[in-house]
Amino acid sequence: MMRRRHRKSRKGCLECKRRHIKCDETRPRCINCSTAERECPYPTTEDAGPGASPAEGTSPASPPLINMLHAELLHHFLTDSDMVYSLAVTIARDIVMSQALRGPYLLHQVLALSARHLAIVRPHAASFYHNTAIQLQTHALTMFNAIDVEDFENHRVPGFIFSAVLGFHALCDMLSYRDPDFQSALARFVGYVRLHRGVYSVMEGHWEEIRETELKPILEAGMKWYEMGGEGPECDDIRERIAGRTGELSEEERAAAGKAVGWVQCVMDGGVERTHMILSWGVMIQREFWGLIERGAPEAMVVLGYYFLALQRCRKVWMIGDAGEYLFGLVVAYVESLGGEWAEWMRRPRELMARFTIARPSPADAERIGEIHISAMMANPLLHAQFPTPESIVAMREFLSRYTAAQLESATSGVLVAMEQGTGTIVGFAKWDSPSHREEVKLESGELQDVPGCCREYLDGYVTLSEAAMRRCFGKRDCYRLSFVCVDPGHQGVGAGSRLTRRVLDMAAADGLPVYLESTENAVSMYERFGFREIDSFEMDLPGGPKYREVCMVLEPPPLKS
Structure with missing residues (x-):
């Protein structure tokens, strides 16, 4: 008798299939592979099944050739202002398109993000567009990873933009999940940040060259954001508490945590006009603070609560929605469960979240x-x-x-x-x-x-x-x-x-x-x-x-x- 196909892993990654474990199917990297820091390959095509269509919400085919669906996605990217709001501040649309012609992987990633947006704004066809986004993103990553190292100097500008767009897409995927507990949500957040920071790492050693390209005004704007510290009072309490952790955190960790808090305050100062800063927060945070997040330090978890609070302030942005409020609830429950002084650490952000x-x-x-x-x-x-x-x-x-x-x-x-x-x-x-x-x-x-x-x-x-x-x-x-x-x-x-x-x-x-x-x-x-x-x-x-x-x-x- 033929063995029936294992339905639960049908769309999982190849690594989880090889290990015979359940995959949560997060793209481009599932939680299992993110936690173990393994490569996470996915099949490049999936069986859409007979009669699949957008209206039925089934998976589309994903041939590499351009088709009318790709034309629709490109038109959506070029004409829908809400779709590119988060990109418009950091990456000019005309630069994206001119560079996409030099790096097809960038074009595929742009189309993937466009499909991801349509999955949200067209709920009747959400499954179709979401699967389209997965396939296009997988194909984009395959092409990007296939670039010869010796040829990479010809891909630095499109590669940088690809990193940014991929990061926004990965953040959107992370924010769309409703994990039942904070530990699961934290693992998903860590996986997203590792991906976003990891792709940017290919630019190491080449930043001076990139600054002399057409990306110069964008990078200069990014440096200005990096130097900002926020002026409002919302984060005063957490700043003082972190500054007082002289016995628990090193000087470098306290400084890095203060910097991360400062960028959160900048978003609270400017609201939706500074959404680009909250969407780039995972890349901007310094190595010392990232280490605190990875080891689950309570101080870093409280700062994450403020970060989720700032996300809630930007909830009108399509990829955020109510994610900030949901994640904030998870982190509050977790931090307060630690007992001792930690409930008092969350008192001020709880007040700020009052609606x-x-x-x-x-x-x-x-x-x-x-x-x-x-x-x-x-x-x-x-x-x-x-x-x-x-x-x-x-x-x-x-x-x-x-x-x-x-x-x-x-x-x-x-x-x-x-x-x-x-x-x-x-x-x-x-x-x-x-x-x-x-x-x-x-x-x-x-x-x-x-x-x-x-x-x-x-x-x-x-x-x-x-x-x-x-x-x-x-x-x-x-x-x-x-x-x-x-x-x-x-x-x-x-x-x-x-x-x-x-x-x-x-x-x-x-x-x-x-x-x-x-x-x-x-x-x-x-x-x-x-x-x-x-x-x-x-x-x-x-x-x-x-x-x-x-x-x-x-x-x-x-x-x-x-």
Whole structure:
């Protein structure tokens, strides 16, 4: 009797078949081979079966000749902006295509990544496109590995680009899995990084030559990223903890871990605009920190938690999705299971992962918005000059509630709130006006001047200075004017204010308009991280203290995509 084919290993790698062990079929290198650091060859063709088609989700044939499927994938790569977003910052599309003609392996890898994207955006044909991506990538690796060492100097530029595209593809594959536990996820992550770093290693000794090619501006940009360290406060806790591990980590390990954390902070500072840094993080990290990851040092696992948190901040990128949040949950469970001090190490990232819903409030939420407004502004000396007594501050809060309720009666008013998921508690709000979101009367004018106990001198003085600065900066030019971003003091530092600000910036960018604001001096650096720049300022004298100063800032709209 003929022996039946072993169905579980039908699509596994040749090494696992030879060893008669179950293969998880991860391409281009399965977990078994990654963990043991073995070569991981796959068959170059697979039986698609009779009647296979994209609609049926079966495996396509993969002949080396160009066909209409390849034409579709090439067209998708050249025309779909979402597909190449992660590449567009680091690798210009025209360089990719010109070099693909010199290195067919690069062309096959580009087509493989295009198919991988289609597997995500066309779920009805996901299996077909995913298998297409596997076959094209396998063929690309076969051609790349067949390059004669003596001939490699003719392949340095396409080889470098091939390394980058292959790395992005491998990261996409890693992020698409939903491993049941952290150890499995860590093994998959380690396998991905080894592949990405390993392919780049073929460039060792040739970087100076590569820097003099058409890749020079790309490499110079990469060096700038490498020197960045991040300025925001999100990673302050982990920086301090790592710096204090003098007895557990060497000086070199602490420095390398701090560098890895700095790049994570850069992504948190810039959000999706710095996705290229988080996608390249596995290659950028230094050898000493990579050693900590490979040996599973708890400090490195916590840093991975921050890395996954940064991935979650970039979840709109097609290859990321909800992977950051899922992996973050696994690493939290693992680190906290270690006991001792490690649960406290994860407290800050858990706070940062707290999710908020950004929504338009109802008039019933006006009282809560008034409360947040007062509590968030209590540290501002201008508030106390304008409302110098406890009674006047209470009257101000009541006025703000009425004022906001009236605002929310209009469908075009610019008001958003951040609500804590699970509880529905409003923790912050943003207010602005624009050509499509109008605040008919400035807050400091009108009825506010009739609030019992207010000091008209400082209300009128501020309005005069603020409106004069606006005229100097913009005249009659249309813009978004961000007037308030306030977060309840008990919920500050966990991303609510950033989420609110980013939502307004996104609306302004969609309208192609600049955003203008007047910032207190202690908030200038925060707005600079969003890309704002200082264009003006004004000062006024307050009782019993130094001059009060606000900085006028603007964020210009991004250039239109061609």
